Amino acid sequence: MSSSYAVLTTIIILLVLFLYLSWVFVSIKVVDKEQKGETTERRDFLFTASYALGAVGVGVVVWPLIDQMNPDASVKALATTEVDISKIGLGKTITVLWRGKPVFIRRRTQEEISKAKNVQLEELKDPQKDEDRVKKPEWLIMTGVCTHLGCVPLGDKGDFGGWFCPCHGSHYDTSGRIRKGPAPTNLEIPKYEFVDNNTIKIG
């Protein structure tokens, strides 16, 4: 990463140097020709080339200043979390932190599962089958972040027996799908896998 950046910067500096020397060279010629009453388009080309290269040069210099704000290596290093789910009772939810965000792990009751499965897709704002949102129907694992403006929805609340966001009034069903309110999409499903029957790995 750092070596490719150095190469790129060096190339641009060399190009600028080359353009500058061409400028000097062409200017002498142009002055000659203008004195003889001739015109040339070589200067126009040099103008365009200089502006284009200048823009690229500014971009190369500014990019590190922008990119430094993106997640750093230490933040990215916390990419996975393992959770022991053996102690979660039926109809209970635990919340764990993964990459700074809460993740809901809910052991759904049979009633909740059938309720989620029986919904017609036409009724949904963001149509998605319940089967596509779970790996095992009993376990619903999703990011506990409202897709509207990022608050944490409250469990066992709302008009659809699922989650309710207190900030701006979004209702989610027992599959975490948006049913009512300003949120545009269903609660997100993070990448996860069952390590064994009692452990899941998120991320």
Add this chain to the structure above:
Amino acid sequence: MSEEKYVPKSKLGQWFDSRLPLLTLAHHINDYPTPKNLNYWWTFGGILTFFLIVQIITGLVLAMHYVAHADLAFGSVEHIMRDVNYGWLIRYLHANGSSMFFLAVYIHIFRALFYGSYKAPREMIWIIGMLIYMLMMATAFMGYVLPWGQMSFWAATVITNLFSAIPLVGESITTWLWGGYAVGSPTLTRFFSLHYLMPFLIFGLVILHIWALHIPGNNNPVGIDIKQLSKETVPFHPYIIIKDLYALLIFLIIFSGFVFFVPNVLGHPDNYIEANPMITPTHIVPEWYLLPFYAILRSIPDKLGGVVVMFAAVFILMFLPWLDTSKVRSAVFRPLYKIFFWILVIDVIVLGYIGAKPPEGMYLIIGRIATIYYFVHFILIMPILGFKEKTKPLPLSISDPVLGDEDKLSSEKTMNNR
């Protein structure tokens, strides 16, 4: 405004001023001709400058004790409150100072709306003022995040999530703003850095704002141009300075009332609970000065739509000089606009009230009506009124309402005395 060319008296002064004309500048400010009929609504510019300086000085001092780190920030604020000498005072001055700053800026803006101060030739003053207002909101928001209480954390989450509404790149932008996958320590440190920077940007814009003001000179309650400098203006020093100081002292009494007797009344008690990314407080509300825009955001039942309309509510003010088609500046001579002005004031207060209430039932309906009216005022009423309204005759000079025919101009006079 034309002034005689100033030449310093002393030889040293002349030597200095010909190299760096600071003395000319001081002389200009000193003698700056100001309309003699300015009322107390015109004192808020000075009050605002004072509060900007208060915020910069108290902020500078707070930064000597504050620690910008997710694990330490909340504790360091309590450390300021309990351990640092006069820390409680400095923090309460800074926190309540921001509220006073916004109170003054809202009065300042509504004064401009009433007297048409944004109209030609003062459009640049208005536009720079609006840029200052937007920077103020950004600065206040980031400052509110720094104590790292529950309200800080969730305000940061909700406001940064506004950008996730942008199609395609929204998610990358929020991740970039956070420096992570949620609001966290990297977010806090960059907010601290920007919160420190922005007041200086505001300071720079304030200089441009005043510079742009000094080109055409002040508007005035009658809203007509100055005809005779010598008869209709007074020098800034001492007349306006002493009037501004008096108004400032009255304002400082209110400020002191907040700081010493109810320092937390404008804040939210939940912000004395440390930030917890697992639990959102049941009622999250922004600071009072952002409530009208928050109400507009929530009145739209669509995520992207709400964000767009909220930003539009701020940006539309920029175009006000061209949306208002009336040639008459002051509302004193615009009987219909005067009514619509007060309806707008009420509308904004209603939006503020709705912004503090949960978004359901009647509150939602009222919020929607008030939001629609807000835009109708600027997009429809302002342009149409300029053509339809029959304005009252303007006086010949700004002295006229005071010295001229008493009966004819009695209504204007009451307005001027407000």
